[in-house]
Amino acid sequence: MTMQASQAITRKSLHHELVDRLQTLIISSELAPGTKVPEKSLCDQFGVSRTPLREALKVLASDGLIRLEPNRGAWVTQVTEEEVEEVFPVLGALEALSGELACRHMTDAEIEEVRVLHNQMLESYERRDLDAYFSINQKIHRAILLAARNATLTTSCQALSLRMQRARYLANMTEGRWYQAVQEHEKILKYLVARDGQNLATTLLKHMEAKRVSVIRWLQDKENAPGSS
Amino acid sequence: MTMQASQAITRKSLHHELVDRLQTLIISSELAPGTKVPEKSLCDQFGVSRTPLREALKVLASDGLIRLEPNRGAWVTQVTEEEVEEVFPVLGALEALSGELACRHMTDAEIEEVRVLHNQMLESYERRDLDAYFSINQKIHRAILLAARNATLTTSCQALSLRMQRARYLANMTEGRWYQAVQEHEKILKYLVARDGQNLATTLLKHMEAKRVSVIRWLQDKENAPGSS
DNA sequence: TGACTTAATTATGAATTCAAAATTACGTTG
DNA sequence: CAACGTAATTTTGAATTCATAATTAAGTCA
Known part of the structure; x- marks a missing residue:
């Protein structure tokens, strides 16, 4: 069953596509952390030759999603404690900035959109629907980021978020942490509505710090009780 | 086709090299902003085929140093006002973080090294040696960055710095701005020695903001009096 | 059997080739 | 001569090919 015709890529720039x-495959763990990137099979799957695929791998390597070992191929990077301790502070600083800028530039309509998302998120929290919660959560953070009106900031933030996403998405929040996160989001909305950039920045920073602790804890648990995907 | 021997590349990963x-060529303006990247001539110059060169171009494009136009090749990006307004705030946030972390992690010996550099910088200021000043200036910022002990932060900062470097390096500082910058550096050293992370962060942020203004002014002057390179 | 060599296979890195697109050069016509 | 259209050339994007390094398999000998 060679159905690569259906999946064949034609749009704009092949390597960009x-x-x-590949980012999607990595985030969704279809390409699992620590495993080798199956160059040949991906070429077959996408119906492309090795040249554009390898170009894409070089870019992903510079973003830290994969690691290139000379003459030994490409490997999906693991989310390590060390990396988490590095990335979250940076991400915190960037999100803080995005909050500050968003307070200056966000339109009232956009704030209203965030309020709607916020309420949807509360609902999914009530339902204990983690998937929905994460999805809406991301939309909120993204809305704030976009409202900062700074493409460079957006790019930088997203690149780092990507690296954490696998880890964060699967982080089985405790009931306590989940409640805490919701409380933090109440404050985020409050300060956004008040256009209080300073306090929004501080809140987003603390929010990220709490996430860091949560993810670290999850990584440590995983280490002690490995195996179950 | 031969004679590539003189500059031929042999070290580790070809595309990485x-x-x-290429970064060096772009920063030094040997590849001038706004011009087309001469793929063929670079291949000849480096003695490599197009494949690894094009891999490198993809990476540089994702870093924003060049722009890829589908079917039309690669172009060295211009430093625009818009971009400067975007990048400097982000860089400011990151340098502020680096200052905060550096205060926590820097060894006394490393602080001493910064002091030495600082004094060298003052000397080059007295001599009005702009090249030396910039070079030492960069070393100081880099020392602080490395002392933050955060590879992710280092990478992010440097990627953004690179994009600004062409513009900043050529920024013909006014006497007034130069004096101001030196004063700012006095404070930077002071707070570093005191390990006052908060104030160091604030100072670095202001320092970057002042640089932004300076570069913007330079860009505007350049626009009104173009041509002279 | 098990450690060590050596040969076969496979995967990787980079050059080359090839089709398609864009650019340039040329010629025509008004 | 200028504007347009067509042909030749060059450049680009991507597949293919090729040399080399790494991995696996097979064979040898204690």
Whole structure:
């Protein structure tokens, strides 16, 4: 069953398209952390030759999603404690900035959109629907980021978020942490509505710090009780 | 086709080496902003085929140093006002973080090294030696960055710095701005020695903001009096 | 059997080739 | 001569090919 015709890529820049697709595969763990990137099989799957695929791998490597070992191929990077301790502070600083800028530039309509998302998120929290919660959560953070009106900031933030996403998405929040996160989001909305950039920045920073602790804890648990995907 | 021997590349990963070399060419303006990247001539110059060169171009494009136009090749990006307004705030936030972390992690010996550099910088200021000043200036910022002990932060900062470097390096500081910058550096050293992370962060942020203004002014002057390179 | 060599296979890195697109050069016509 | 259209050339994007390094398999000998 060679159905690569259906999946064959034609749009704009091939390597760029491949970067997107590979990112998706990595975030969704279809390409599992620590495993080798199956160059040949991906070429078959996407119906492309090795040249554009390898171009995409170089880009992903510079973003830290994969690691290139000379003459030994590409490997999906693991989310390590060390990396988490590095990335979250940086992400915190960037999100804080995005909050500050968003307070200056966000339209009232956009704030209203965030309020709607916020309420949807509360609902999914009530339902204990973690998937929905994460999805809406991301939309809120993204809305704030976009409202900062700074493409460079957006790019930098997203690149780092991507690296954490696998880890964060699967982080089985405790009931306590989940409640805490919701409380933090109440404050985020409050300060956004008040256009209080300073306090929003501080809150987003603390929010990220709490996430860091949560993810670290999850990584440590996983280490002690490995195996179950 | 031969004679590539003189500059031929042999070290580790070819595309990685090419990324480095091309960055250097771009920063030094040997590849001038706004011009087309001469793929063929670079291949000849480096003695490599197009494949690894194009891999490097993809990476540089994702870092924003060049722009890829589908079917039309690669172009060295211009430093625009818009971009400066975007990048400097982000860089400011990151340098502020680096200052905060550096105060926690820097060894006394490392602080001493910064002091030495600082004094050298003052000397080059007295001599009005702009090249030396910039070079030492960069070393100081880099020392602080490395002392933050955060590889992710280092990478992010440097990527953004690179994009600004062409513009900043050529920024013909006014006497007034130069004096101001030196004063700012006095404070930076002071707070570093005191390990006052909060104030160091604030100072670095202001320092970057002042640089932004300076570069913007330079860009505007350049626009009104173009041509002279 | 098990450690060590050596040969076969496979995967990787980079050059080359090839089709398609864009650019340039040329010629025509008004 | 200028504007347009067509042909030749060059450049680009991507597949293919090729040399080399790494991995696996097979064979040898204690």
